[in-house]
Amino acid sequence: MSKRHVSLKTLAQALNVSISTVSRALKNHPDIGPEVTQKVQALARELNYTPNPLAMGLLKNRTHTIGVIVPDLVTHFFSSIISGIEQVANENGYYIVIRSSYESYEKEKECIENLLKLHVEGIIMCLAQETTEYSHFDALVAEELPLVFFDRVCRADEVATVVVDNREAARRITRHFFERGYRRIAHIAGPPQLNITRERIEGYQQGLADCNLPFDRELLTHCDLSIASATAATQRLLALPSRPDAIFGVNDTTAFAAMKEIKRQRLRIPEDVGLVGFTDEFHATVVEPTLTSVMHPTFEMGREAALLFLAQAAAKVPLPPRQTVLTTQLVVRESSTRALD
Amino acid sequence: MSKRHVSLKTLAQALNVSISTVSRALKNHPDIGPEVTQKVQALARELNYTPNPLAMGLLKNRTHTIGVIVPDLVTHFFSSIISGIEQVANENGYYIVIRSSYESYEKEKECIENLLKLHVEGIIMCLAQETTEYSHFDALVAEELPLVFFDRVCRADEVATVVVDNREAARRITRHFFERGYRRIAHIAGPPQLNITRERIEGYQQGLADCNLPFDRELLTHCDLSIASATAATQRLLALPSRPDAIFGVNDTTAFAAMKEIKRQRLRIPEDVGLVGFTDEFHATVVEPTLTSVMHPTFEMGREAALLFLAQAAAKVPLPPRQTVLTTQLVVRESSTRALD
DNA sequence: CTTTTCTCCGCAAACCTTTGCGCTAACCTT
DNA sequence: AAGGTTAGCGCAAAGGTTTGCGGAGAAAAG
Numbered sequence: 195m196s197k198r199h200v201s202l203k204t205l206a207q208a209l210n211v212s213i214s215t216v217s218r219a220l221k222n223h224p225d226i227g228p229e230v231t232q233k234v235q236a237l238a239r240e241l242n243y244t245p246n247p248l249a250m251g252l253l254k255n256r257t258h259t260i261g262v263i264v265p266d267l268v269t270h271f272f273s274s275i276i277s278g279i280e281q282v283a284n285e286n287g288y289y290i291v292i293r294s295s296y297e298s299y300e301k302e303k304e305c306i307e308n309l310l311k312l313h314v315e316g317i318i319m320c321l322a323q324e325t326t327e328y329s330h331f332d333a334l335v336a337e338e339l340p341l342v343f344f345d346r347v348c349r350a351d352e353v354a355t356v357v358v359d360n361r362e363a364a365r366r367i368t369r370h371f372f373e374r375g376y377r378r379i380a381h382i383a384g385p386p387q388l389n390i391t392r393e394r395i396e397g398y399q400q401g402l403a404d405c406n407l408p409f410d411r412e413l414l415t416h417c418d419l420s421i422a423s424a425t426a427a428t429q430r431l432l433a434l435p436s437r438p439d440a441i442f443g444v445n446d447t448t449a450f451a452a453m454k455e456i457k458r459q460r461l462r463i464p465e466d467v468g469l470v471g472f473t474d475e476f477h478a479t480v481v482e483p484t485l486t487s488v489m490h491p492t493f494e495m496g497r498e499a500a501l502l503f504l505a506q507a508a509a510k511v512p513l514p515p516r517q518t519v520l521t522t523q524l525v526v527r528e529s530s531t532r533a534l535d
Numbered sequence: 536m537s538k539r540h541v542s543l544k545t546l547a548q549a550l551n552v553s554i555s556t557v558s559r560a561l562k563n564h565p566d567i568g569p570e571v572t573q574k575v576q577a578l579a580r581e582l583n584y585t586p587n588p589l590a591m592g593l594l595k596n597r598t599h600t601i602g603v604i605v606p607d608l609v610t611h612f613f614s615s616i617i618s619g620i621e622q623v624a625n626e627n628g629y630y631i632v633i634r635s636s637y638e639s640y641e642k643e644k645e646c647i648e649n650l651l652k653l654h655v656e657g658i659i660m661c662l663a664q665e666t667t668e669y670s671h672f673d674a675l676v677a678e679e680l681p682l683v684f685f686d687r688v689c690r691a692d693e694v695a696t697v698v699v700d701n702r703e704a705a706r707r708i709t710r711h712f713f714e715r716g717y718r719r720i721a722h723i724a725g726p727p728q729l730n731i732t733r734e735r736i737e738g739y740q741q742g743l744a745d746c747n748l749p750f751d752r753e754l755l756t757h758c759d760l761s762i763a764s765a766t767a768a769t770q771r772l773l774a775l776p777s778r779p780d781a782i783f784g785v786n787d788t789t790a791f792a793a794m795k796e797i798k799r800q801r802l803r804i805p806e807d808v809g810l811v812g813f814t815d816e817f818h819a820t821v822v823e824p825t826l827t828s829v830m831h832p833t834f835e836m837g838r839e840a841a842l843l844f845l846a847q848a849a850a851k852v853p854l855p856p857r858q859t860v861l862t863t864q865l866v867v868r869e870s871s872t873r874a875l876d
Numbered sequence: 877c878t879t880t881t882c883t884c885c886g887c888a889a890a891c892c893t894t895t896g897c898g899c900t901a902a903c904c905t906t
Numbered sequence: 907a908a909g910g911t912t913a914g915c916g917c918a919a920a921g922g923t924t925t926g927c928g929g930a931g932a933a934a935a936g
Contacts, residue, residue: 199596199654201892212916217894227914244652248592249892252921255540257589259632267621273614280608280635289653291600291630294621311585312630313540421817450821457823476762480791482798482823542922553886558924568884590922593891 200241209233251313260290260503261309263319265297270475271445271492272320275344278496279318286504288315299324306330316340316503321348323418326387340506344499346388354502356495356518360393361400363488363522364442367470368401370486370524371440375534376468380413380438382427382448391416394444394472413438417448424451432459432467440468440530446475449485453529464532474525483528491520541582550574592654601631601844602650604660606638611816612786612833613661616685619837620659627845629656640665647671656848657681659840662689664759667728681847685840687729695843697836697859701734702741704829704863705783708811709742711827712781715871717809721754721779723768723789732757735785735813754779758789765792773800773808781809781871787816790826794870810870824869832861 206213211230219226219234220243226234237243251257260283264272276292283290291314295302302322309317316339328348334341335352347355364381371379381398384391395414402409415430417423424443428451431438441456443449449471456467463469463483471478471487478485498518506513547554552571560567560575561584567575578584592598601624605613617633624631632655636643643663650658657680669689675682676693688696705722712720722739725732736755743750756771758764765784769792772779782797784790790812797808804810804824812819812828819826839859847854 199892202894203892213893214895214917215915218915221894225914230914246593246892247653248589248598249921250894251589252587252593252891253893255921267618268611268615270609270611270614273611274609276633277608277635280633284634284649289632289649292617292621292633293625294618308625308630312588450818454821477791477818477821480795480818481821540922544922554923555887555925556885558922559885562924566884571884587922590891591924593921594923596891 199246200243201246202243204241205234205237205243208237257313257315258288259312259314260288260500261305261312261314261317261319262290262292263302263305263309263317264292264294265320265322267292267294269447271473271490274492275320275496275499278493278498279500280496282497282500282504286500295322297323299327303330306334310334310339315507316342318342318344318499318503320344321346321388323385323388338512340503342499342502342506344495346390348389350515350517352515354506354513354516354518356498356502356520357389358490358495358520358522360390361397363472363524364394364397365401365404366397366524367442367472367488368398369404370526370530371442371468371470372401372405372407374464374468374530374532376440376530377407378410378413378436378438379407379440379442380415380431381442382424382431382444382452383414383416384419384444386416391444398442417444419445419448421447421451424448425455428452428455432456432461438467440470442470442472444472446471446473446478446485446487448472449487449529450477450481453481453485463529468532469529478525478527486527486530487525489523489525491522494520540587541584542587543584545582546575546578546584549578598654598656599629600653600655601629601841602646602653602655602658602660603631603633604643604646604650604658605633605635606661606663608633608635610788612814612831615833616661616837616840619834619839620841621837623838623841623845627841636663638664640668644671647675651675651680657683657844659683659685659844661685662687662729664726664729679853681844683840683843683847685836687731689730691856691858693856695847695854695857695859697839697843697861698730699831699836699861699863701731702738704813704865705735705738706742706745707738707865708783708813708829709739710745711865711867711871712783712809712811713742713746713748715805715809715873717781717871718748719751719754719777719779720748720781720783721756721772722783723765723772723785723793724755724757725785726759727757732785739783753777758785760786760789762788762792765789766796769793769796773797773802779808781811783811783813785813787812787814787819787826787828789813790828790870791818791822794822794826804870805873809873815866819866819868827868827871828866830864830866832863835861 202213202216206216216234219231220238262279280290293305295305299322302325341353343355368379383395399409412434415427417427441452443452449469453469456463461467471485474487474489478487543554543557546557557575560572561579603620621631634646636646640663643666682694684696709720724736740750753775756768758768782793784793790810794810797804802808812826815828815830819828
């Protein structure tokens with residue numbers, strides 16, 4: 195399709211010199227005479243010569259490419275992280291190739307195989323929700339290909355990861371509810387296999403313990419992070435004989451779905467039910483009431499993941515797996531601040 | 536870093552045959568005897584051989600790579616479109632490399648140069664807001680490199696584009712307001728240089744004409760699509776001596792910002808001020824009141840853009856620039872439906 | 877027994893770049 | 907003037923793949 199690219203050969207033939215002379219002239223090699231160097235550089239500029247990345251890649255065995263796999267592209271959480279990855283990657287001369295796993299284990303495997311075929315120099319990814327078995331990373335680990343997990347992680351003793359202080363954040367939320375007078379604090383958790391689910395549940399339980407509240411198994415329910423599933427979870431909680439007076443959603447999407455359902459049932463937020471999310475998207479400030487949420491440094495998470503990749507890529511020997519833990523902050527808004535008695 | 540890849544050479548040496556024999560054996564070339572073919576294929580499978588894409592690219596002058604440039608990655612609108620592009624691209628064996636222009640003209644130029652250096656097979660993009668000059672596409676057009684614009688477009692007589700029926704949609708919104716009894720209908724438009732801005736303004740004016748409403752210059756104001764700017768625009772409108780009773784935002788983000796500001800000023804939606812957005816993100820159903828909006832087929836737009844690219848890539852001769860126009864639908868919710876007298 | 881016709885495989889070029897080494901002049905030294 | 911030095915350039919290999927062509931050996935045909 196597109197017109198032929200100009201190569202060293204093009205220049206060499208036009209000037210009647212050898213290819214190697216052109217190559218050296220372009221880098222001001224002392225072996226090449228000043229006039230020849232002049233002419234070559236002039237023509238290169240004129241014809242807008244740029245080295246063929248494929249040829250360079252073949253020679254140096256490098257593609258300057260990072261594979262990025264996310265469960266989906268559309269969620270603000272992931273797109274924001276990708277944005278962070280992209281920034282650091284570009285600043286360091288890397289391109290990012292994106293694929294989404296659609297939360298599917300099979301697709302995730304496929305993505306990895308595909309990216310390996312492309313000879314990416316590393317992979318930065320977030321596990322799919324379905325993934326419960328991690329042997330498809332064996333090849334990467336064995337080949338010592340730089341690999342970084344963010345948010346949802348596995349094999350943290352082998353590969354670099356970047357996560358947030360999930361336990362601490364969940365604990366803080368629970369205590370915040372308690373301080374605001376809520377006593378039956380429920381948690382809509384994510385799929386059990388995810389580390390973020392486990393950690394946030396642990397933090398939730400720790401928070402309850404801190405406040406001398408009993409852990410009521412009824413008040414812990416799961417969803418698959420979809421809106422429908424979060425709505426159903428909310429309905430289960432609200433239908434309990436002894437209804438919760440506060441709900442902590444595993445992420446903002448869950449919280450938004452819960453908010454919709456709570457309002458649909460004509461319950462008031464925060465008076466009847468307190469609500470807190472996790473991530474703190476922009477929309478948390480738009481909904482009514484505004485949503486209390488944990489500020490998740492998504493952009494930073496992307497940047498950190500990219501930095502972890504760079505560190506591994508630069509290292510001559512395999513680096514010990516590094517865990518980066520980012521700190522979050524609770525942003526208190528209307529949905530959890532009812533007037534205290 | 537990563538262990539050496541297995542190449543034809545690896546197989547050839549291991550089996551004591553020539554590289555070309557291995558190459559042919561893998562494709563079941565009749566020239567190669569059955570036992571040799573057997574052995575080669577067996578070893579290839581065992582060692583998990585895959586052709587080196589760099590070598591293939593060098594040979595065929597193809598990279599199987601599409602460059603995608605968006606103003607930003609974080610906005611739902613763009614990430615959703617990217618998702619559509621990614622799907623079609625992957626279905627057809629292409630990888631997508633993403634870069635964001637951050638709405639900057641300079642960065643946009645830089646992105647294009649960068650992607651060209653990577654030898655992408657085409658570019659699918661949305662113009663940056665700052666871009667008012669289009670000569671940096673000369674090279675692409677001249678090289679006949681497949682190029683597709685989506686949403687914000689230029690040079691539509693030369694390059695393929697995919698857009699929505701902006702005029703029609705804006706017209707429909709305006710008439711919807713009129714039917715609901717609103718008479719002073721304002722429009723917060725985007726930056727003047729964008730085609731979407733112009734087209735939606737035209738539709739807005741046409742809608743006014745349809746309803747025999749005068750076009751009041753005061754009721755048309757611009758913003759740069761940022762939240763702060765949209766808030767300021769709303770303030771300007773609400774401060775008018777004769778305040779508008781309806782506002783049509785150029786997109787949902789603008790409408791959300793307007794909603795926040797209207798509520799801050801203790802005005803009621805939809806009673807005092809009707810509000811309509813454009814794009815119809817998920818959050819339109821979460822805010823209170825729920826937001827009437829134009830359903831913008833973003834995912835489809837991404838798919839269509841990718842299909843336009845594929846058509847060009849497959850064509851032997853340059854295709855005449857094709858315009859794909861997607862139709863939208865007005866989704867009426869609470870923010871524009873006050874009780875009629 | 878020689879010639880033809882296969883079968884089966886290797887050589888080399890092409891895609892593009894880098895780089896160690898070798899080669900040819902011209903210049904300098906003694 | 908004869909030998910050595912050096913500036914300035916080209917050859918060739920390497921990286922991996924495909925593919926036209928040529929070549930060797932064996933079997934079939936004369």
